[in-house]
Amino acid sequence: MLLLAGETLDVLPGETVLDCLVRHQVEVKSGCKAGACQSCLVRTNNVPPAKSQKGLRQDLIDRGYFMSCQCSADELAEIELADTEVFPSYEANLIQVDQLAPNIFRYWLSPESPIPFRLGQFVKLKYHAVERCYSIAEERDGMLGFHVRLIEDGAMSLLLRHAKQGGSFTITGPLGNCSYQAKSKEQPLLLVGSSTGLAPLYGILKDALCAGHSGPIALYHGAADATGIYLQSELLQLADNHPNFSYVPCTDVEQDEFRTGSPVTISLSDLPDLTGYQVYICGNPAMSRAMQKKAFLAGANLADLFMDPFEAQ
Ligand code: FES
Numbered sequence: 001m002l003l004l005a006g007e008t009l010d011v012l013p014g015e016t017v018l019d020c021l022v023r024h025q026v027e028v029k030s031g032c033k034a035g036a037c038q039s040c041l042v043r044t045n046n047v048p049p050a051k052s053q054k055g056l057r058q059d060l061i062d063r064g065y066f067m068s069c070q071c072s073a074d075e076l077a078e079i080e081l082a083d084t085e086v087f088p089s090y091e092a093n094l095i096q097v098d099q100l101a102p103n104i105f106r107y108w109l110s111p112e113s114p115i116p117f118r119l120g121q122f123v124k125l126k127y128h129a130v131e132r133c134y135s136i137a138e139e140r141d142g143m144l145g146f147h148v149r150l151i152e153d154g155a156m157s158l159l160l161r162h163a164k165q166g167g168s169f170t171i172t173g174p175l176g177n178c179s180y181q182a183k184s185k186e187q188p189l190l191l192v193g194s195s196t197g198l199a200p201l202y203g204i205l206k207d208a209l210c211a212g213h214s215g216p217i218a219l220y221h222g223a224a225d226a227t228g229i230y231l232q233s234e235l236l237q238l239a240d241n242h243p244n245f246s247y248v249p250c251t252d253v254e255q256d257e258f259r260t261g262s263p264v265t266i267s268l269s270d271l272p273d274l275t276g277y278q279v280y281i282c283g284n285p286a287m288s289r290a291m292q293k294k295a296f297l298a299g300a301n302l303a304d305l306f307m308d309p310f311e312a313q
Contacts (some may be wrong), residue, residue: 001077001286002017002073002078002079003077004026004079004081007159007174009073011074013074014072016070016073017042017076017079018069022280028042028068029087035055035070035174036133037124037133039124041060041065041066041068041082041086042079042080043080044064046077048075049066049072052071053066053067056177057176057177058177065082073191087172088172089171089172090113090115090170091111091170092144092169092170093109093169094163094167094168095109095143096143097163101227101229104196106138106146106148107123107148107207108140109144109146109169110142110144111171113170116298118180120135120179120206120280121135121174122135122173122174122176123136123171123174124171124172124174126146126170127156127169130156131172133175134147134148135147136200137199137200137202138202138203138206140263147199147278148196175306178306179207180204180213181278184214187210187215187277187278188215188216188217188276188277189217189218190218190220190271190295191204191217191218191219191220192263192279192282193281193282194223194263194282194283195223197288198221199282201280202231202235204280205219209245213244214244217246218246219248220248220267221235221250222250222251222264222266222287223250225251225252225255226255228251248266248267248270250263263291264287264290264291272298273299274299275298275300277300278300278304278306279295279306280306282307286307288307
C-alpha cells in the first residue's frame with residue numbers, strides 16, 4: 001500500500017511508483033522511464049533508494065524528491081506529488097541558428113527572464129507541442145546555446161529544421177548535476193562524450209577553465225565519422241591557450257586527423273588509472289554505461305562519475 005494525500009493506493013508486485021500512480025489515474029509527468037529526464041519527480045518523507053535520486057540537484061534530494069520510475073512502489077509508505085516550483089518554466093525566443101556540422105546545429109535562445117543555471121545542466125525545451133531534453137552548452141549575452149543533432153523523422157528535428165528567428169519556446173528546468181564541480185582546482189578531470197554529448201562537456205570545460213582549474217583536463221569526443229566532429233577549431237584553440245587541457249577527437253572509421261576507435265577505449269588506453277579523477281560522461285546511453293563501468297574499474301570513485309545519457313531526438 002502507498003499513501004498519497006490521505007488516499008491509499010494498492011500496489012502490484014514489482015510495480016514502480018510511477019506505474020502505480022498512472023494505474024490509479026493520478027496525473028504525473030513522465031518521459032524516458034530510465035532515470036535520465038527527471039520528468040517523473042515526486043517526493044517522500046521516507047528514504048527512497050539511492051538510484052532514484054542519482055543526478056538530482058542537491059536541494060531536491062534534501063527535500064525528499066526522487067524519480068518515481070526508478071523506485072518500486074513497495075519500498076515506500078507514503079508520497080506527495082511535486083510542487084510546481086520544482087519545474088520552473090520560462091518563455092524564450094529563438095535568436096540565431098549556427099550550423100556546426102552537416103547535421104548539427106547550435107540554437108541560441110533568449111529567455112524572457114534570467115534562468116539560474118550551470119553550464120552542462122539540462123533543460124526541457126518545448127517547441128509547439130513537442131518537448132525534449134537538451135544540455136546548456138554555452139551562454140552569451142544572456143542567450144543560452146544548445147547543440148542539436150537533427151535526425152531524419154525525429155519529431156523535434158522536423159520542427160527545428162523549420163524554426164524561424166523569433167520562434168517561441170518554453171524552457172523548463174534546469175535539471176541534473178552534470179556541471180563543473182571539482183572538489184579542488186587541482187583534481188584531474190576526464191570528459192568523455194559522443195555526438196552532441198559534447199554539448200554538456202563543452203559547457204563543463206568552459207566553466208572549469210573560467211574558474212582557473214589547474215589540474216589536467218582531458219576531453220575525448222567521439223563520432224561515427226568526421227561529419228560528427230564539431231567545434232574542433234575552438235577546442236584546438238583552447239588546448240593551445242591552456243597547457244593543462246588536451247583534446248582528442250576520435251572516429252569509428254579511420255580518418256587521418258582523428259584517433260580511430262571509441263572515446264571509451266581510447267581514453268582508457270591513454271589514462272588506465274583514474275584514481276582521483278572526476279569523470280563526466282555524456283552521449284548515447286550504451287557508450288555512457290560502458291564508460292561508467294570501466295571508469296569505476298579503473299579506480300574512479302562512484303561519487304566522482306557524472307552522466308547525462310540522452311537518446312537522439
Ligand atoms: S520518466 Fe524520465 S526519469 Fe523517470
